[in-house]
Amino acid sequence: MEDNISKIKDKLDIVDVISGYLKLAKSGINYKARCPFHNEKTPSFFISPERQIWHCFGCAKGGDMFEFIQEIEGVEFREALQTLAQRAGVKLEYSSDLPRDDKTVLYEICETAARFFEKQLYQSNVGKRALEYLKDRGLNEETMKEFRLGFAPSEWESLAVFLRDCGYKEDKIIDAGLAIKRDGANGIYDRFRSRIIFPISDLNGQVIGFTGRVFGGDEKEAKYINTPQTAIYDKSRILYGLNKAKTEIRREDKCIMVEGNMDALMSYQAGVKNVVATSGTALTPSHLRIIQRYTPNLGFCFDTDQAGAMATRRGIGLALADGLNVKVVEIGDKECKDPADYVRKYGSSWLDIVSKAKPVIEFYFDKAKTGFNPNSAESKKTVIAILAPFVKRLTSQVERSHWITQLAFFLRAKEDAIEADINAAKDDLEIYNNQNQPAPKVEIVTASSPSDILSETLLSLIMKNPDLFKNELKNISSDWLDEYTAEAIAKLMEIDPNNLGEFLKEFREKDQSYKLEFAYLRSQELWKDFEDEDLKLQFAGLIKKTEERYLKNKLENIELDMKATNEKDKKMTLVAEANKILSRLGEVQKI
Ligand SMILES: [Zn+2]
Numbered sequence: 001m002e003d004n005i006s007k008i009k010d011k012l013d014i015v016d017v018i019s020g021y022l023k024l025a026k027s028g029i030n031y032k033a034r035c036p037f038h039n040e041k042t043p044s045f046f047i048s049p050e051r052q053i054w055h056c057f058g059c060a061k062g063g064d065m066f067e068f069i070q071e072i073e074g075v076e077f078r079e080a081l082q083t084l085a086q087r088a089g090v091k092l093e094y095s096s097d098l099p100r101d102d103k104t105v106l107y108e109i110c111e112t113a114a115r116f117f118e119k120q121l122y123q124s125n126v127g128k129r130a131l132e133y134l135k136d137r138g139l140n141e142e143t144m145k146e147f148r149l150g151f152a153p154s155e156w157e158s159l160a161v162f163l164r165d166c167g168y169k170e171d172k173i174i175d176a177g178l179a180i181k182r183d184g185a186n187g188i189y190d191r192f193r194s195r196i197i198f199p200i201s202d203l204n205g206q207v208i209g210f211t212g213r214v215f216g217g218d219e220k221e222a223k224y225i226n227t228p229q230t231a232i233y234d235k236s237r238i239l240y241g242l243n244k245a246k247t248e249i250r251r252e253d254k255c256i257m258v259e260g261n262m263d264a265l266m267s268y269q270a271g272v273k274n275v276v277a278t279s280g281t282a283l284t285p286s287h288l289r290i291i292q293r294y295t296p297n298l299g300f301c302f303d304t305d306q307a308g309a310m311a312t313r314r315g316i317g318l319a320l321a322d323g324l325n326v327k328v329v330e331i332g333d334k335e336c337k338d339p340a341d342y343v344r345k346y347g348s349s350w351l352d353i354v355s356k357a358k359p360v361i362e363f364y365f366d367k368a369k370t371g372f373n374p375n376s377a378e379s380k381k382t383v384i385a386i387l388a389p390f391v392k393r394l395t396s397q398v399e400r401s402h403w404i405t406q407l408a409f410f411l412r413a414k415e416d417a418i419e420a421d422i423n424a425a426k427d428d429l430e431i432y433n434n435q436n437q438p439a440p441k442v443e444i445v446t447a448s449s450p451s452d453i454l455s456e457t458l459l460s461l462i463m464k465n466p467d468l469f470k471n472e473l474k475n476i477s478s479d480w481l482d483e484y485t486a487e488a489i490a491k492l493m494e495i496d497p498n499n500l501g502e503f504l505k506e507f508r509e510k511d512q513s514y515k516l517e518f519a520y521l522r523s524q525e526l527w528k529d530f531e532d533e534d535l536k537l538q539f540a541g542l543i544k545k546t547e548e549r550y551l552k553n554k555l556e557n558i559e560l561d562m563k564a565t566n567e568k569d570k571k572m573t574l575v576a577e578a579n580k581i582l583s584r585l586g587e588v589q590k591i
Pocket residue numbers: 035036037038045056057058059060061
């Protein structure tokens with residue numbers, strides 16, 4: 001494995017790899033770009049060709065080219081390795097006696113379980129009943145086989161026993177999310193029992209989890225259950241069906257998003273294959289990021305009930321905040337509550353319905369026209385509240401005035417009154433603007449920034465000119481720093497600054513992290529134009545923040561100790577200690 005990685009790194013340059021995804025600008029010996037992992041206006045994402053690493057000063061992400069591919073493509077290391085090997089023209093060599101890592105075992109368990117469930121659907125008695133039920137819902141066997149539907153028997157341990165017989169340990173079966181440990185007793189039992197099983201795959205088509213729909217057992221149980229978060233299944237990043245749909249999404253330059261697994265399957269079967277389902281989890285900004293890799297055009301078709309309407313509005317808010325072009329697919333038959341119902345009833349005319357998806361503003365306006373009485377004052381307010389956020393977001397003046405005219409006509413009001421109302425209306429979609437991790441301001445650290453950034457900034461200053469801080473560093477107590485930073489600083493003091501590159505390499509190999517490299521990049525970029533005097537000022541400020549952080553931590557600990565004790569003497573001692581710290585904190589903050 002190591003060998004594969006170094007072969008690829010020898011052949012590829014990180015700048016070339018990243019420039020395939022981002023627009024880069026030169027910044028001294030480095031390159032910069034707007035970070036693709038958090039929203040920002042000015043670039044704080046840097047690439048060092050010298051060190052072959054990237055790092056964002058804003059969201060603190062970073063790593064080598066493999067980590068970049070993993071992050072931007074949302075894939076596991078193995079797929080990043082394949083992607084880059086292909087680019088580099090390196091043939092991957094695997095040695096067979098390599099110990100299997102934990103994730104590999106989990107993939108194997110999920111695959112074995114998927115086969116077990118599939119077999120049950122076609123061979124067991126209850127399974128066959130489930131199969132009939134699915135056919136009755138409109139699914140054909142071809143689709144079921146393509147998506148590997150299965151059935152989990154009602155016994156408490158049938159899968160667990162099977163997997164154990166295949167040689168998997170109980171704790172691994174639990175880690176894969178397939179079994180639960182018995183309370184206060186030995187052994188495990190199956191998570192999925194008496195359920196129709198929908199395997200969930202990653203982008204490579206490897207099974208990583210399951211959704212189970214109750215069937216034939218206790219109907220009081222939750223209708224749907226899912227694999228919990230595991231080392232290979234992150235529900236906030238997985239969209240059901242995407243592995244099958246991704247090619248079609250690119251080709252059509254459009255993605256249709258539905259709520260349930262059955263909706264996705266029925267849509268696929270009816271010929272709309274660019275479809276994914278959120279499948280039991282709320283839509284997240286990560287989901288949308290993943291879709292954006294394939295297309296900027298998204299069509300929602302959620303259930304027609306009230307919950308579906310709310311989920312749609314929320315999805316639209318998130319998608320608009322992420323800059324996607326959003327449309328809504330309207331089912332339009334009151335007897336069909338979701339796409340699955342529609343396809344079952346009308347078959348391939350689903351294609352027409354999807355092609356007639358409406359821009360959100362049109363969708364809500366049409367709804368208003370049929371759902372509200374334009375003569376009631378209350379309705380007028382509601383209609384404006386629903387539509388204003390969309391009208392406000394229109395950048396084209398022509399479109400804007402078109403909709404204002406339409407609204408004025410419908411509500412029988414003057415256009416300028418409508419416009420004033422729109423401008424004054426509350427924007428209920430605004431709350432979604434910040435859900436994609438608000439961009440931390442990139443500047444010299446504040447006291448509230450995460451510890452890591454504080455340490456990174458401190459190290460970056462020292463690297464800029466170690467000699468400059470030799471004396472100051474004597475005044476720093478090692479208690480103020482985490483072990484890593486303290487060790488790194490001690491080492492930095494010993495080395496010849498000309499050998500920094502070699503030192504960084506050794507340090508990375510030893511502790512397997514990029515922390516020092518990141519600090520070095522920060523040092524090159526952030527302190528580029530600083531004179532020694534300015535550096536000293538920055539350093540003093542940083543040390544103050546470091547001590548402040550240390551004192552505040554200590555106070556918190558004392559508070560916890562106070563809560564934990566009833567002894568009067570001990571309490572007094574703690575109070576005295578706290579007072580000392582408080583007075584020191586006061587001094588520090590005055591500096
Ligand atoms: Zn970032």
